[in-house]
Amino acid sequence: MTARASDLTRLVDRFGDVTVRDLAWLLFAPDLLREGDAALAHPFASTAERDATLVWLKALDAAPQPLHDHARDPKFTRLGIYAESLIRFFLAHGPAARLIAANVPLRQQRRTIGECDFLLESADGARLHWELAVKFYLHIDDSDGDAARAARLSNYVGPNLQDRFDIKHERLLTHQLALTRRAEFALLGFDGPWQAQLFIKGRLFYHGHGGDEVVPAREIGEHHLRGWWLTASEWRDARSNASDDERAWVVQPRMAWLASRRLDADSAETLIAESEAIRARLEGTIAPTMVAAYARDEAGNFVEESRGFIVPDDWPERARAFAASAD
Structure with missing residues (x-):
């Protein structure tokens, strides 16, 4: 129940407060990945929950101070931490799923081996483990002029060349989503079973004016948000x-x-x-x-x-x- 780019713009534009707009964007933006290798998180289990969330966001837009107190922390200097705070507020106070715990550390011999972003319970009683990722990658062409050649995840690189989508994708699937299946998690006493799901949002940037001629990597969501890059x-x-x-x-x-x-x-x-x-x-x-x-x-x-x-x-x-x- 996410929105395409034009619908997303109209949806977000109904809210005036910047922080409420960011929360609405996280909830309604299309996923960067398509359903396949990993199950994707869906913030709303039904149309009724989606509609109730829009009503809740409208009320929050009229009186956003509780959200500001929660998310506008000077210590939040990383975009990912800010995004986590917004989703945590939604799960704790919104009309959809119920938050059980957030940022749950797993330790092995006093060494932290991972952290579960969100543990929650849906309206129908399902216990869900969400891992949140908000990523912005630029597509770099290696096709020698063959625009019809499908991109690979490794063609999507972070702007500062310290991150790559294939590396992040592999870690999400093999490490982060597997945390609730580890023995160390079982020792924490959270009753399961748990369904691990990926909550991944962001935007991909293509050379020129949006990269309509680029065939995205097979893992990329069909309606992902696009931008451009130029030298x-x-x-x-x-x-x-x-x-x-x-x-x-x-x-x-x-x-x-x-x-x-x-x-x-x-x-x-x-x-x-x-x-x-x-x-x-x-x-x-x-x-x-x-x-x-x-x-x-x-x-x-x-x-x-x-x-x-x-x-x-x-x-x-x-x-x-x-x-x-x-x-």
């Missing part, structure tokens, strides 16, 4: 050929990588006025930088049109070598 030189050339571009460009800090943000008219006009300085700064980037483009709609409001990464000119060569190291 700094390609970005400069694209901007120089768009003299009438009235988009407002915003650099997205990591903690704003989930739901789209709202941009008021005054802020947008300021960004447009400063567009040359913003473009020059991005053209000189020394690290991959996520940006969002806002365009004026028919009503004169600025809405997020797309997201992408500007990467240094030498990044594709280094990314291709990182992807090839999987062979």
